Amino acid sequence: MSDRFAPDCASGFAPRGPRPVPATLTSPATSPGRPAAHRDPNVLRWLGAYTASMLGDNVYYLALSWAAVQGGTPAQAGIVTALSALPRALLMLGGGVVADRFGPRRVVIGSDVVRCAAVLAVASLLFAAPPGLWPLAVLSLVFGTVDAVFMPAVGALPARITGRGQLARVQGMRGLAIRFGHVVGAPLGGLGVALGGAATAFTLAGLLIAVSVPLLVSVRVDDLPGDDRAAGQTAWRDLRDGLRYIRGHRVLAPLIVAIALGDLGFVGPLNVGLTLLADERGWGASGMGWVLAGFGIGAGAAGLLLAVRGRLPHAGRVMAVTVLVGSVAIGLLAYVPGVVAAVGVALVVGLLTGLSGALCGALLQTQTEPTYLGRVSSVSGIVGLGLAPLSMPVSAAAIGAWGTGPVFVVSAAVCGLGGVVALCVRDLRLAQLPG
Numbered sequence: 001m002s003d004r005f006a007p008d009c010a011s012g013f014a015p016r017g018p019r020p021v022p023a024t025l026t027s028p029a030t031s032p033g034r035p036a037a038h039r040d041p042n043v044l045r046w047l048g049a050y051t052a053s054m055l056g057d058n059v060y061y062l063a064l065s066w067a068a069v070q071g072g073t074p075a076q077a078g079i080v081t082a083l084s085a086l087p088r089a090l091l092m093l094g095g096g097v098v099a100d101r102f103g104p105r106r107v108v109i110g111s112d113v114v115r116c117a118a119v120l121a122v123a124s125l126l127f128a129a130p131p132g133l134w135p136l137a138v139l140s141l142v143f144g145t146v147d148a149v150f151m152p153a154v155g156a157l158p159a160r161i162t163g164r165g166q167l168a169r170v171q172g173m174r175g176l177a178i179r180f181g182h183v184v185g186a187p188l189g190g191l192g193v194a195l196g197g198a199a200t201a202f203t204l205a206g207l208l209i210a211v212s213v214p215l216l217v218s219v220r221v222d223d224l225p226g227d228d229r230a231a232g233q234t235a236w237r238d239l240r241d242g243l244r245y246i247r248g249h250r251v252l253a254p255l256i257v258a259i260a261l262g263d264l265g266f267v268g269p270l271n272v273g274l275t276l277l278a279d280e281r282g283w284g285a286s287g288m289g290w291v292l293a294g295f296g297i298g299a300g301a302a303g304l305l306l307a308v309r310g311r312l313p314h315a316g317r318v319m320a321v322t323v324l325v326g327s328v329a330i331g332l333l334a335y336v337p338g339v340v341a342a343v344g345v346a347l348v349v350g351l352l353t354g355l356s357g358a359l360c361g362a363l364l365q366t367q368t369e370p371t372y373l374g375r376v377s378s379v380s381g382i383v384g385l386g387l388a389p390l391s392m393p394v395s396a397a398a399i400g401a402w403g404t405g406p407v408f409v410v411s412a413a414v415c416g417l418g419g420v421v422a423l424c425v426r427d428l429r430l431a432q433l434p435g
C-alpha cells in the first residue's frame with residue numbers, strides 16, 4: 001500500500017527553510033505540448049524498462065528461493081531470502097539522499113547494472129558447480145543494498161519524465177507493470193528452473209534486468225528547480241533537510257504515517273499469513289494460487305482504472321475510505337468458509353488496497369517538491385520494503401500461538417488505522433490530484 005495525493009495549491013509545503021518553488025509553475029516536465037503519459041514515447045520507454053526490471057526481479061526471487069532450498073535446510077533458505085531486507089531497512093534513508101544528489105535516472109541505471117552483474121556472476125558459479133549457500137547469501141545482501149538506492153530513485157524518476165498532471169496516470173501504469181511482473185515473472189522463473197535449474201533461472205533474470213539499461217539510457221529527463229540545491233552541502237545535511245521537509249508538510253507527514261500503518265498491517269497476512277491460512281483450511285497450493293490470483297486481478301484492475309482515467313476526484317477521501325473498507329476485507333479473509341469465497345474476498349482486497357495504494361503514490365508524487373522525491377520515497381518505503389518483511393516471522397509465530405483469525409483481525413486493525421489518520425487530518429482528507 002503505497003501511493004500519494006496532491007491538493008491544487010502548495011499550502012501543504014513546510015514553512016521551514018527556503019520556500020519551495022512549485023513544480024507546476026517552473027518544471028519543464030509540465031510543458032503543455034507534452035502528450036498524455038500513456039501516449040508519450042519517453043514515458044513508454046521508461047515503462048518498458050521498469051517492466052523488464054520487475055520481470056527480472058520476480059524471476060530472481062524464485063531462483064533464489066529454489067537454489068536456497070536445494071542447498072540447505074528450510075530454515076537456512078528462509079534466512080538467505082530474508083537477508084536482503086536488512087540492508088534495505090538500514091540504508092534506504094541514505095539511498096534517498098543518493099537519488100536526489102546524483103539524479104534518479106543515473107542511480108536506477110547504475111543499480112540495474114550492478115544487479116545484473118551480481119546475478120550473472122552467481123549464475124556462472126552455479127553452472128560450474130553447486131557452491132553452497134554462501135554465494136546466495138552474498139547475492140541477497142547485494143540485492144538488498146542496491147535496492148536501498150534503487151527504490152527511492154524509482155520513486156523520484158516519474159516527476160522528471162512527465163508533467164505533474166500525468167503523475168497519477170503514471171502510478172496506474174506502474175501498478176500494471178508490477179502486476180504483470182508478478183503474473184508473468186514467476187512462471188518464467190519456474191520455466192528457467194525446469195529447463196536448467198537455478199543457474200538458468202538466474203541467467204534469465206540477469207538478461208531481463210539488462211534489457212532495462214538501454215531503455216533507461218534512452219529516456220529523456222528534465223532538470224528541475226533546486227537540482228543544484230545540494231551543492232556545498234553534506235549528505236547528512238541533505239538527509240536532515242529531507243526529514244525536516246516531510247515533518248513540516250501538512251499532507252506528506254500524515255500520508256507517510258498512513259502508508260506505514262498500511263504496510264505493517266498488510267505485509268504479514270498477505271505473505272506468510274496466507275500460506276498458513278491455506279494450509280490450515282486445506283486449500284493446498286492450488287487454492288492459495290487462486291486466492292493470490294484474485295488479489296492480483298483486483299490490484300491490476302485498480303491500476304488500470306487510474307492509468308485510463310488519469311485522476312480520481314476527492315483523492316484523499318477515496319483513499320481513506322478504500323483503506324478502511326479494504327482493512328475489513330483483510331480481516332474477513334480468515335473467516336470465509338471456502339476457497340471460492342476466499343478468492344472473491346481477495347479480489348475485493350486487491351481492488352481496494354490497489355486503488356488506495358495507487359492514490360497514495362500519486363498524492364506523494366504530486367505533493368512533493370520534485371527535488372525531494374528521492375528522500376520522501378525512501379521514508380515512505382522504509383517500512384514496507386525494509387521493516388515490514390522482518391515482521392513476517394513474528395506474524396508466523398503469532399499465528400502459531402493464537403491462530404489465523406485473531407492475527408488477521410489485528411493486522412486489519414493496524415491497516416485501518418491508516419484510513420483513520422487520513423480521515424482525521426483535514427489537509428490529507430481534502431487532498432486532490434491535479435487536473
